Amino acid sequence: MMDAIHIEYLPNTLANNESMPDIPEMGIHQAKKIGLFHQSWPEYHSTPLRTLDALSSYLGVSAIRVKDESQRFGIGAFKVLGSTWAMGRYLASAWGIGLDNLTFESLYEEAKFHEAITFTAASDGNHGLGVAWTAAQLGQRAVIYLPKGTIEARVDRIRRLGAMAEVTRMNYDDTVRQVAQLSGERGWVMVQDTSWDGYYDIPLWVMQGYLTMVREAEHQWNLISEKPPTHIIVQAGVGSLAGAVVGWFAASNPTPAIIIAEPIAAPALYRSAAAPDGRPVKISGNLDTIMAGLACGEPNPEAWKIIRARAHGFVACNDLIAARGTRILSNPLGEDPEIATGESGSMPLGLLATVLDQPKYADLRDMLGLGPDARILLFNTEGVTDPDLHRKLLWDGKYCI
Numbered sequence: 001m002m003d004a005i006h007i008e009y010l011p012n013t014l015a016n017n018e019s020m021p022d023i024p025e026m027g028i029h030q031a032k033k034i035g036l037f038h039q040s041w042p043e044y045h046s047t048p049l050r051t052l053d054a055l056s057s058y059l060g061v062s063a064i065r066v067k068d069e070s071q072r073f074g075i076g077a078f079k080v081l082g083s084t085w086a087m088g089r090y091l092a093s094a095w096g097i098g099l100d101n102l103t104f105e106s107l108y109e110e111a112k113f114h115e116a117i118t119f120t121a122a123s124d125g126n127h128g129l130g131v132a133w134t135a136a137q138l139g140q141r142a143v144i145y146l147p148k149g150t151i152e153a154r155v156d157r158i159r160r161l162g163a164m165a166e167v168t169r170m171n172y173d174d175t176v177r178q179v180a181q182l183s184g185e186r187g188w189v190m191v192q193d194t195s196w197d198g199y200y201d202i203p204l205w206v207m208q209g210y211l212t213m214v215r216e217a218e219h220q221w222n223l224i225s226e227k228p229p230t231h232i233i234v235q236a237g238v239g240s241l242a243g244a245v246v247g248w249f250a251a252s253n254p255t256p257a258i259i260i261a262e263p264i265a266a267p268a269l270y271r272s273a274a275a276p277d278g279r280p281v282k283i284s285g286n287l288d289t290i291m292a293g294l295a296c297g298e299p300n301p302e303a304w305k306i307i308r309a310r311a312h313g314f315v316a317c318n319d320l321i322a323a324r325g326t327r328i329l330s331n332p333l334g335e336d337p338e339i340a341t342g343e344s345g346s347m348p349l350g351l352l353a354t355v356l357d358q359p360k361y362a363d364l365r366d367m368l369g370l371g372p373d374a375r376i377l378l379f380n381t382e383g384v385t386d387p388d389l390h391r392k393l394l395w396d397g398k399y400c401i
Helices: 028-039 053-059 069-074 077-095 104-115 126-137 152-158 172-186 201-209 211-224 240-249 268-274 301-311 319-330 344-355 359-368 387-395
Strands: 008-013 049-051 063-068 118-122 141-146 164-167 232-234 256-261 313-318 375-381
Touching: 008 211, 008 268, 008 344, 008 359, 028 077, 028 201, 028 319, 049 211, 053 344, 063 069, 063 211, 063 344, 069 375, 077 104, 077 126, 077 201, 077 211, 077 319, 104 152, 104 211, 104 232, 118 126, 118 172, 126 359, 141 152, 141 172, 152 164, 201 211, 201 240, 211 301, 211 375, 232 240, 240 256, 240 344, 240 375, 256 268, 256 344, 268 301, 313 344, 319 344, 319 359, 319 387, 344 375
Parallel strands: 063 375, 118 141, 141 164, 232 256, 232 375, 256 313
Antiparallel strands: 008 313, 049 063
């Protein structure tokens, strides 16, 4: 059965090009410190920036490069950068380790003198996997709650790391609320990438952790080309990754046009940008999408402040776009590398390709300035997380346009 692609675009009328929100924690000083911390982990290596020259030529743009997080820390997702930094910061504070001395080794050795702490999180899989992995590396405990519909493969990966994992009967946002209640009742430490009144530091640390990936990508790009990216398409769930990307590149000159992309089933940032008062909009319901990592209905308020001020525009698209991105990355043109990806990771590439090669989106292509000189940076945020769905997309043409 052939289905119709669906893309909605909203320019950011809330953007303030004169000033950024006052969040010095997202600056170069902090980013360098966080990068050194990540480099102290034995499993650390900079993930590759993949250049897709054949695809760029086919689609009529100057460059497409994909930061490939499918190899990050051996667990295949960028989220672990947030959990390691956030949990490391928390333990450093609890154990009296100065930030200038904060390394994997200092945490590992100090853990021998303390009773294990239980960390908990709500997650569709990747964030929970990062929390579970970090806890295992540092001799701590982890309890992860996953929203209804989470596939067993994601649950099993978390359990294999020694964490407790349980699937709830609620959507992601309601699962977050349940975990917040349980952590308060049981004395657990909640590690979440979205904030609310009274819960600010850990979500900020999670968002800061993502700066390592963003800085790596910028450095790798500059080694390849003297010309910086003109466009960045970044996917969003609660918006913490997008906040890190927008926050970092806002200081660039020239600043790239940053497009925030979401599933049309969970367009919380898109709806927030459309709201007359520019405040975060909450979306309820099932939020059903194959982009499981992006099925979030409530924006991170702190990330939204950054995104609202500097993002170029917002896109909401259906699952066919993500499926197309998966097929393109898995079946590269010419000498382009094959990239293993989950549906949350592949959606920006599917979106870019569709806007560039489908005549019905010619006006959007022109509006975004995606012409022959465009140089686009994308982030593949995850490896294959649902092998069964991945096979159906590639072998059976599921979600075909």
